[in-house]
């Protein structure tokens with residue numbers, strides 16, 4: 001494997017910020033009203049998707065008697081309460097600052113929309129400002145399909161000042177199976193950091209091609225991908 005990485009793209013939810021548990025909490029609150037149960041099987045289908053798609057998945061899978069608009073209204077109310085408290089996940093800040101210090105071009109590619117993203121990032125503005133750009137799949141007119149389609153990572157790659165010569169030189173960090181599939185479909189390298197609720201063996205086949213699986217960003221050794229060591 002040619003290990004030399006020139007550009008790095010980060011997912012956000014469940015990777016930089018501990019927001020996946022907040023999405024779960026908000027959904028569980030809503031499901032209680034309809035006497036329905038949250039499952040990780042459903043969650044994995046939603047993670048990384050554009051928000052309209054994620055809403056449709058939940059409504060269809062659980063037979064919820066509400067529209068996409070009603071679902072999103074509830075989610076946005078919960079997000080406005082909880083997302084400003086979003087905390088950084090271990091290892092994220094150290095890695096972002098390290099890559100920035102060494103002038104490695106870094107960007108964000110998330111399934112989020114601009115409303116939710118602004119809430120999540122509001123207490124971490126100085127850190128997120130280190131990214132060259134941030135692509136939001138649910139709000140960006142150039143991103144036609146959300147993860148697992150490659151669009152969001154392809155758009156993120158081409159917006160660098162000096163775009164990568166080959167997508168194989170781009171390293172993506174992801175927590176969601178949909179996100180890993182998206183990065184691999186874009187021809188990029190991918191480090192997968194799954195939630196501890198995810199059974200890695202179930203995903204071995206669908207995610208074959210993933211370059212590295214870690215328990216936390218804290219375990220990442222940049223030199224393994226030709227990046228400057230800590």
Ligand SMILES: O=c1[nH]cc([C@@H]2O[C@H](COP(=O)(O)O)[C@@H](O)[C@H]2O)c(=O)[nH]1
Nearest residue numbers: 013023047048049050051054110111112
């Ligand atoms: O429990 C959930 N997790 C994640 C999502 C979707 O996934 C996106 C986060 O994806 P990413 O990790 O790619 O930033 C969210 O903005 C949302 O659209 C969701 O709906 N429900």
Ligand SMILES: [Mg+2]
Nearest residue numbers: 011013014175
């Ligand atoms: Mg994620």
